[in-house]
Amino acid sequence: MTATTARLARPDRIAPARLPLSQLISTALQALRTRRLRAALSALGIAIGIGAMVAVVGISASAQANLIAEIDALGTNLLRLTPGQTLLGANEVLPATSVPMIGHMQNVLSDAAVYQVSSANVYRNPLVPTAQTGGIGVDAAGENLPEVMSATMTSGHFLDSVSDRFPEAVLGAEAADVLQIGHVGGHVMLYLGNTWFTVVGIMSSATLDTSLDSTVFISLPVAERMFAVQPNPSEIYVRANQNQVPQVSNLLAATADPQQSDGVQVSRPSDALEARAAAKGQSPRCSPGSARSRCWSARSGSPTSWSSACSSAAARSACAARSAPPDATSQPNSWPNPRSWPCSAASPA
Amino acid sequence: MSIALSLEAVSKEYPGEVFALRDVSVQVTRGEQVAVVGPSGSGKTTMLTVMGTLERATRGEVRVAGHDVAGASDAELAGLRAHQVGFVFQEFHLHDAVAALDNVALGMLYTGRPLSQRREAARAALERVGLRHRLMHRPPMMSGGERQRVAIARAIAKRPLIVLADEPTGNLDSKSGGEVIDLLHELASDGATLVLITHEETIAAGFARRIQMRDGEIAFDEAQ
Numbered sequence: 041m042t043a044t045t046a047r048l049a050r051p052d053r054i055a056p057a058r059l060p061l062s063q064l065i066s067t068a069l070q071a072l073r074t075r076r077l078r079a080a081l082s083a084l085g086i087a088i089g090i091g092a093m094v095a096v097v098g099i100s101a102s103a104q105a106n107l108i109a110e111i112d113a114l115g116t117n118l119l120r121l122t123p124g125q126t127l128l129g130a131n132e133v134l135p136a137t138s139v140p141m142i143g144h145m146q147n148v149l150s151d152a153a154v155y156q157v158s159s160a161n162v163y164r165n166p167l168v169p170t171a172q173t174g175g176i177g178v179d180a181a182g183e184n185l186p187e188v189m190s191a192t193m194t195s196g197h198f199l200d201s202v203s204d205r206f207p208e209a210v211l212g213a214e215a216a217d218v219l220q221i222g223h224v225g226g227h228v229m230l231y232l233g234n235t236w237f238t239v240v241g242i243m244s245s246a247t248l249d250t251s252l253d254s255t256v257f258i259s260l261p262v263a264e265r266m267f268a269v270q271p272n273p274s275e276i277y278v279r280a281n282q283n284q285v286p287q288v289s290n291l292l293a294a295t296a297d298p299q300q301s302d303g304v305q306v307s308r309p310s311d312a313l314e315a316r317a318a319a320k321g322q323s324p325r326c327s328p329g330s331a332r333s334r335c336w337s338a339r340s341g342s343p344t345s346w347s348s349a350c351s352s353a354a355a356r357s358a359c360a361a362r363s364a365p366p367d368a369t370s371q372p373n374s375w376p377n378p379r380s381w382p383c384s385a386a387s388p389a
Numbered sequence: 390m391s392i393a394l395s396l397e398a399v400s401k402e403y404p405g406e407v408f409a410l411r412d413v414s415v416q417v418t419r420g421e422q423v424a425v426v427g428p429s430g431s432g433k434t435t436m437l438t439v440m441g442t443l444e445r446a447t448r449g450e451v452r453v454a455g456h457d458v459a460g461a462s463d464a465e466l467a468g469l470r471a472h473q474v475g476f477v478f479q480e481f482h483l484h485d486a487v488a489a490l491d492n493v494a495l496g497m498l499y500t501g502r503p504l505s506q507r508r509e510a511a512r513a514a515l516e517r518v519g520l521r522h523r524l525m526h527r528p529p530m531m532s533g534g535e536r537q538r539v540a541i542a543r544a545i546a547k548r549p550l551i552v553l554a555d556e557p558t559g560n561l562d563s564k565s566g567g568e569v570i571d572l573l574h575e576l577a578s579d580g581a582t583l584v585l586i587t588h589e590e591t592i593a594a595g596f597a598r599r600i601q602m603r604d605g606e607i608a609f610d611e612a613q
Binding site for chain 2 (some may be wrong): 054060066
């Protein structure tokens with residue numbers, strides 16, 4: 041047979057290969073059935089892989105969930121006022137009347153002010169070089185600060201009426217670590233502003249504002265008497281009615297300083313914490329307090345609404361970043377530090 | 390008579406300017422039985438894989454059952470192999486975990502026929518190769534000759550136009566090998582086109598047409 045005499049077979053359309061789904065499944069099952077050891081080992085490998093993934097994700101998610109649960113437990117109705125800056129960059133000062141004015145506001149459940157004692161540093165004893173302040177600041181505070189901050193005492197008690205008359209001090213959690221004071225049993229003393237103070241309590245970490253952890257608190261009367269502190273708050277913490285948080289926030293700046301309301305910054309500490317959790321890759325779960333969270337800009341005088349609750353972690357992060365102090369954005373792994381705000385007085389060091 | 394396989398100036402080149410096939414032209418008519426012989430590395434298996442559309446030629450025209458392979462998609466070539474081409478390999482390539490019947494039925498998987506029909510065709514093919522008593526035996530329970538007969542049954546069960554066998558007796562003793570070759574001749578006599586690669590001159594002598602390959606080229610073709 042030669043090519044010249046031959047003719048090609050009919051070049052019809054090629055019949056396609058077909059594998060119906062039912063046969064695909066039955067063939068797959070047959071493969072599983074006939075090679076059981078291989079199937080079992082494959083399943084084991086897949087299970088180990090998935091388990092590892094779940095564990096890795098779960099650990100992170102669990103930590104975040106714990107943080108969010110802790111925030112919810114502490115309450116999301118805490119607001120913080122701090123003095124800002126003028127348009128020319130000068131530091132504003134909250135008036136002494138701001139605390140009683142806020143206390144009279146409707147829907148304000150409680151409030152506590154903190155007064156920076158910038159002229160005093162604290163040391164374990166007078167032999168410590170003056171430059172070694174350990175980054176610990178000194179603030180004057182009222183008796184109800186732990187209550188407003190939902191903070192507890194790990195040892196002793198907070199400032200009380202006795203503290204108004206005698207030199208007594210309470211340590212924040214980090215300050216206690218730095219000063220290596222674990223409890224207040226016996227007669228523990230501190231050298232604060234060239235005076236010996238008795239340590240009467242140690243606070244646990246203030247989750248909603250950890251800048252308080254590196255602070256030593258004394259009473260305002262003592263601070264006024266010994267260090268000539270003016271009663272102008274450096275921070276005011278306000279607990280608002282849970283259902284009226286935005287409304288209260290809108291009024292806080294004008295109430296605190298009616299003449300210079302633009303110079304007051306209002307923020308919600310729980311927002312920054314939730315934004316931090318969201319920035320770690322998982323949107324925090326919705327809670328009654330956070331569902332309608334907003335961030336406020338007292339300078340603009342109007343709230344910036346989030347488009348939807350818990351739906352945009354990026355938006356929340358950006359919002360929190362706006363409401364956070366300037367240096368907080370440059371230190372993503374650290375808590376906002378009010379001491380470094382422009383409105384705050386110089387570091388105790 | 391119509392042409393089942395046609396290679397026209399076909400070359401197969403691998404990277405590094407290695408030519409497995411060089412300007413090979415060959416035509417095989419329908420029902421023809423062809424033996425391809427040659428030393429190792431002469432391009433026999435490459436030519437068979439090009440004929441079976443398992444590989445595409447680098448240059449030249451390849452037509453299988455009248456279809457131009459160069460213009461066909463991979464899916465179309467899969468269809469062409471599923472319906473028109475049966476393969477028999479030296480290594481059998483049987484599924485050790487399933488019975489002979491299902492091994493043969495599995496060879497028709499891509500024809501789209503239901504399992505019952507495939508099993509019916511597989512039973513007929515196995516009976517035809519003399520393995521009626523081994524339908525439900527798994528390959529490890531069979532001799533080498535029986536396994537190769539299962540492989541042959543798998544190749545012919547779908548009644549392909551072309552059967553390509555690559556040294557089907559390479560793993561068999563002379564007696565079993567002879568039986569397999571006789572079986573292939575018998576099956577091909579029904580009208581299938583058979584192209585068989587072998588090293589053994591005695592086997593090639595039983596074919597009406599022999600193609601001798603050397604260094605990727607056809608050194609001798611009895612049809613020319």
